[in-house]
Amino acid sequence: MKLGEPGVLPNTWRGAIGKAHQRVNMVNYEKSEEILKYLKLNEDYNKNFELIDCYPGCGVWSRALHKHLEPKVHVMLESFDNYYSWNKDGYNRDLSASKVIQVDPYKWKVYNLLERYGAYKPEHVPFNQINKSLLYTGQFTTAQGGQLLSQFITCIAYRNWIQKFGRIRMLLWVRDTAAFRAVATPEEPSRGKLSALVSLFADIDVVAASDSNDFKRQDTKTGKFLERIPALRNAPIKFSVDDTFMKGPLVLLDVKPKEQREWESEISAHEMEYVLRNLFITPKMQLRTSINTLGAGAREYFESRLGHLYDKTTHQLTPDEFVEIFQEFKVWPYKPEHLFDLGEDDLDSRTKRDIIQFI
Amino acid sequence: MLPLTATARSAVTRGRLLKSCRLFNSKTSALSVAGAYQTHSPPMHDIPEIIGDRSPRVDISTNSGKLVILTDLFDRPTEGDEEVDAISSRNRYIRNRNHVASLMDALVTSGHLKRADIILPQAHEILSPEEFALVRNDFLQMFVKKDLEDHKSVSYSINWLQSSVDRFPGIPLDSKSYAIIIATACRMPDLLRGNEHISDLMKQYKKQGGLAKDILQHVELFTFRDARRVAMNLDIDEEDLPADFRTDGSRSASPEDAESMSGSVTEALSKMQQCEAQDILNRLPPDVFKSGFDSLTPVDSHGIKLLRSALKGVAASKRPQLPVYASNPDADASREDEGFLHLEEQLSLLPDEDQTKYRDAFESYNMDRQLALETLALESARERWKYDYEQMHARGEVRVKNINHYLWEWHTAMTEQLQEELKRIDLLLDYGTGKPSKSKTRGAPKSAVTPSDRARMRYGAYLKLVDPAKLSVITILELLKMHSSGGGGVTEGIRTTRAVLNLGRAIEMEYNSEQLLKSDVVQTGFRATKSMLHSVPEFKRSLAVAKRITEGKNLSSWRPEWPDDIKAEIGSTLISILMHVARITVSAVDPVTGQQVSAIAPAFTHTYQYTGGLKLGVLKLHRDFVNKISREPASAMLHPQQLPMLVKPKPWVGWNEGAYYYSKTALMRTKDSAEQTAYIKEACRRNDLESVYEGLDVLGSAAWIINTRVFEVLAKVWNTGEEFLEIPTRYEGDINFPLEPPKDADPAVRRDWARVCKLMIHERRTSHSQRCDVNYKLEISRAFLGERIFFPHNIDFRGRAYAIPPHLNHLGNDMCRGLLMFWEGKPLGERGLRWLKIHLANVCGYDKADFQSRVQYADDKIQEIFDSADCPLDGRRWWMQASDPWQCLAACFELADALRSPDPYAFRSRLPVHQDGTCNGLQHYAALGGDIEGARQVNLEPGDKPQDIYTHVASRVHDYVKQDAENGHEVAKILVGKVSRKVVKQSVMTNVYGVTYIGARAQILGQLKDTKQIDERDLWRCAAYLTTLVFKVVRNLFNGAHLIQDWLAECAKRISKSVPPTVHSDLKPNSSMTSVIWTTPLGLPVVQPYREIVRKQVGTNLQSVFISDPYAIHPVNSRKQVTAFPPNFIHSLDATHMLLSALACGRNGLTFAAVHDSYWTHAADIDRMNAILRDAFIKLHEGDLVAKLKEEFERRYAGYMQFIEIDNHSREAKRITEWRKELRTRLGRKVTVRDEIEEESNRKELLNSNDPIKRAEGAAMMTPLSIIGNTDIEELKMKRVYTTNGTRNAVKSTENESGEKTSEEIIRETLGIPDSVPTERQETASINDNLEASEETMEEHSLDDEVDEQETVEDTDSTAIGSNIKVLKMRGLGIFYPLTFPPVPPKGAFDVKTLRNSLYFFS
DNA sequence: ATATTCTCTACCGACAATATCAATAGATATACA
């Protein structure tokens, strides 16, 4: 059974989908199996684990995953009506130990509730090993996918959200536009704050990606990163647009959180975010210059401590070097009184009052 | 040459002010957008005389044939672009005429002639021949001066001149070019060579066809003696000499005199001016104090002292101020502060002669001080810093530096650094180019010129125009000012863009002021000459010079505005230098050792913020310094530009002539819109704005004084540092943030924590800003205590008047208003006392009752009033509960004084008493529409007591609510009894401004929330429901107003989507260039500036900034044009009303001040003012303004084409479609808008031709218009089709979770968990718990209500007006059709004259 | 040419995103110690 062909999913969906129409879905079952085989997931995850499966959408990936690994709990979170019933009462109705819940996995609160009500009950596993009792996957293929990816990575840094249970591996379907930011290494053109954070806290692999040739001829910009970014271009597994519903560029990322290192306990992720955010504003400037955005007098103060890095640009800094900077920043007596980014504060008086009351 | 403007001014005595101003005549420069305007002359509307027999006629007829219509605005940019392209130079940073002209000016003025010479060819290409001739002469003048200095000869100049003819073909040397060199040749030490040069040049000039006498016409260049010499040398007849150089027998100038005049006229005259100043100094005090005004002495006559003490500069006799305000100034100071006022009061006891003498002396004295204030304030600030610095060092207190100490350090360091910078710039400008350097590599040499050096070559010349020390002071003051006045939308710090541009602008202003001052020297010199050299011919000559220079100034020294990118570069350079040198000592706790450590840190930091994912550059001031600022008084941080004035502002005479004497101020605050500027200049040129000028002059001539007692109370309160009324607490130390949640806390928790923290920062920052603001206000008040001050005014683009000095003026908040009262006192009289009481009631918020009750109110509260007046802070503090507490306090003082004086009626009251329009916007609408019901609601119709529209709307809304509630409407039930005036007020008010349903609902929601009477979960529905009701009620009540509003909007829509008859560039189909323009009854052209903003990045020292090119004209933002037009039109009317009233008040001798729709005068004059303002309103509205507006539109947009859609099934539409196809094949390409319009204009041309063949040809021609022919266009137009129920939302919004169920519901359901709430809920104990809990309960509730809502909403159609009737829009065939306007809505029966008897119209 | 989606939501006083890179056009020196 192959979805995406006319008739399998009613065409009327297109008009009725609303925002969900942006969601690109993997709908080739065989391809999904191929990917799963390549990942050799069954070595780590066999039956005795729980699967959180966001935006199953057409449900093909979910089905393949389920069949391949047979999780003891398979929670599908699907907010969109049609997709929801498609999975619940249709295509995936027969999956054992599965629940399709019509909630939006975009919302943090959902996870709290799911945990509270025991939809999944993962073990807490120490941070020296991957937590194999829980696997997280989802098709975050709307424009917000990038945001979610970014936040998921941040969650690894904080070890909060589902990452509080241990190092939870995540298989994330995202668009090329989201993927390419996450996979860059130092000195690569797309190196930025996100990829720096990724390289500090996770091992990330591009498992599969759309074939860039499918997007070449279009004059639109869609999918051009598939071509431009080597990591995507050289993905181990390629698939065609015809393998997707809503025909868009798609990338599967395999995110494995790194083990917890000693320095993590000293440094607040809040500080790391601050440092990264500010340094990456001028990625091509030498640290000598860019470090000044960290606060008044930063250059002079850090000269003696980080001077050996001053000739490097932010763009060139390696994870270890970032850690070095974090550590020095941590003990800087003159750091700014707060590290918040005050942008986007159109707080009107009402909200203000509410929050003030709350304090 | 135009006749002098402003000569026909009214009887307002301006004495010498006026005289001097006439010299500043406004001339539209030849370079402004050429005014190819059309003048039609429809019948004049005969407007009867306005107000009072003393009033000369004021023409308020809009359409009396004097519309300013500029049609060629759009041509220029196109041409300009082509020119720029033609230059094809790598140095293309010279982009436009403004740029090249200002750059030339800068280079020439700063003496970098070599560089200027390099730029000159580009100027030649970009500028018009006239412009270039001016620029070249400026260059020449400096060149020849240098030539003479360096070589004692002018031969280089002559060579240059010769070559110039070849270099710049098409631009012949004019008489001035020759005059410049000849005049200089006269000063060559080698007289013989000089004479040779002179005759050579003369010959050459004659060969060119010039007349010798033309050369001598440039009297400003020649001294008397030189002119004679030239004349003699060349055998010029006496008769051919300009009158100024003729010897007509009275010549008695000694050679010494003449000698003293040689050299630059300016220098000589400036010498004289000094003489005069000295003379004044010597002469003045005895004159002034003759009649025993000894108490004047402490404020000496040398303006600077006042300035210093005023700005807290050095007063040698005074000890440095403690860092707090002396809340009770010592007796001496107090006497000094009040000095002028007491004197003024006692003046009446003196003989007339002495009074006049005193007054003259006082004016003259203040004039001097005004000069000092405007020109020396920067030095004064610097002196103050220095003084503090030295004092601290003398006392050895250098451990804790105060602000001024730092500022002095920064200043000295910065000045030094700047000098380095300027040296480098000198080198670059003089040798940076044309010096080939060698290199081994192929290609261009790796020159030593770095990118930053290249930047220096761009902005360097500008930087050199102002003294480094001044640059530094301005930089510091400007940054501090911006820091305290909120950084432009950023919570912390200042937007870099704003900072660099403002600073650049400040430097430019300073330069312009200096230049102005230089030319003014000539004028003052003229005055001196007058008194000193009566019989000398030199005097006559100098008169001519002064006249020539001042008149010519506008022409010859076209001092073009510096381009924004230059401003940005200058600003950023200065800021980077300051950032580099400005350091402070900071201390902190080392997080490792726990020790207190301290270090030197930069005071300013450059960082970035992300807003919505976009970067935003921000400059931050170190928090330790910020704390200092909020602790110490603003003392020497006062920005000296645009302070209140000590003398009556210079009367307005031109678009940038008026207000301050020594700096240019724009009449209109334009929004970087070339169009606006062009129109205002043109209107000024045509003397259309006399009435506007005069109105503003009246506002500016209101003399004010600081209310000392209010000031004292305020100062006392301020010093406590505690919260008081709107003054927030003084915070110090770090913000006490809530504890950061544990690392593994939920992201939502973390987000909420961050929000709370950010909010606290925001709060802190806001209160700091507010305190700074109060600080500035206090400081200005303090500086001007006891002084007679004036607020010069200018207008916004709609004509509304604003006081120019920021911070403290009567348009400010309650506190500002409380601090100010009129300088002049007027005996109250019986009516005055009554009005005073009413005023008191008004400021207490008791303003909705009839007058008698308000008087009664004041009488009833008399004990409280006395108590407040006697012990404002230690008593019962009754005044603090007033709605305008500070003004209430002032009123208490005044009333108490009056009542306690022996004869209250004779009490000279200074308190301004207000008369406010009751919902002024609606008043105008009602008058426009002749809307009887509306007129009654806003007190246009006489009544026993004031109508309060807000209360009325509230009660009508409430009626509906009750009715609906009875019918079982659930939401209505909730709201019964809760619809207060306050809830609806804002929305009713903003309705005039075209608030949308969404906006109004948000307002009502906020108000409802404030009442706290309504459950959170119901708020939204209630607000939505109420909003529809309010809209309904308001629309019913002011139906006439809304018809007009709609009509205005429709006109704006058509205009903003229309295209002019001649389209010069291919437009994108949907972009039009036409903005809505109209003329107010006073002749002010109003141009709506809303256009698409196009900004570019410009690199600067700090960062790249994003700025727009103000000279580019972009497509209009038609949406904004439409939505803003109705309110803007109404505001242009209320502005007119105000200015008319001001005019009349001025002419009737009343002191008049206004805050848009609140008119102020002395209590005693309120009755007269009331009559005047009513008359003015009647006169304004007597004609049918809407009809006139339509007429104007029809004339202004005659020939414009509008884009309309016609029914595409019509016969005409089909034919047009075919015609277009045809045209397409004919042209062989796509048909553009331009093609079609060209076709049409071709047809018109043919039709209008005299040649019958052509006419026939035209008649035979087919265009869409000919196809439509006489068919009624209204018939063809697409009709709006109304259908019930839009299908639009039916499909939408399925992405949401099904129904309104909460996530929790769904999860429980899906997981099959029973509804019983599990007990393990407390597991996440953190700050989040509360939040989450409340969120959940909210959702549960909304779930409960859901069923009800669906039912009720469905079947209550009584309120849902039109909500399920949707306009179904169908696309028609778009064609261009001559722009027409809909018929004006019929006018109602209300006669505006009846308001003459309406007591509460303004009250 | 028609349908869908995107945007914006009250006026004025009081305008503002930035870093980096690729492509391109224009200028200028080149062959010596």
Next chain:
DNA sequence: CCAATATCTATTGATATAAGTAATAGAGAATAT
């Protein structure tokens, strides 16, 4: 002196950036089909 070219620079236009979407509803403009 010229021509050709290599190299350098300024200018312009494109693109990415951060990271909760708390809600509401209707018109008009922009963009996609």
